[in-house]
Amino acid sequence: MKPPSLSKPLQAGLLMTVMLTAIALLKPEALDASVTDGSPVRAASNQKTGTDLRPQAPWIRLAGEEWKPSDAELQKAADALVAAAAPVVTPPPVVEPPKPTAPDPALAYLGRIDQDGRHYVFLGRGADPQVVEIGGLVDPQWKVEKATATQVQLRYLPLNEVRSIPVAAVQ
Structure with a gap:
């Protein structure tokens, strides 16, 4: 105490x-x-004697x-x-921690296919290729939002943040 x-x-x-x-x-x-x-x-009295x-x-x-x-x-x-008296010390300004951001998805664009009115993208993570329907989940954290001729947009679900993967010309 x-x-x-x-x-x-x-x-x-x-x-x-x-x-x-x-x-x-x-x-x-x-x-x-x-x-x-x-x-x-x-003298104790208020009279002045002139010889003070x-x-x-x-x-x-x-x-x-x-x-x-x-x-x-x-x-x-x-x-x-x-x-x-102690000098007045102002407290240090409050510094807010940086806002968290989505990590790099670590996925590579491998190709795209349209079949029976459904659109799929081929994504590769290392040596593991995955076929994911647009609107579907790549894993519990990443969802494929849309795919265009230049990029594939992925949403990082924990932070609701969108990241893009560039589409390279596949030979």
């Missing part, structure tokens, strides 16, 4: 959540009072200051999301 797994989009979403959670946990806390060296920073000084430590966030990730952090998170 195959163990359950997460889809690629869900994995990418979870990775993004983990990254943003880590960034949020690493952000500095806001200060309500002055920095420990005694210099005024920013930014502390020398950039990781310290002042009270009332909104934290936003830097452009570099946003770009890094976006790049990680793109890298985590």
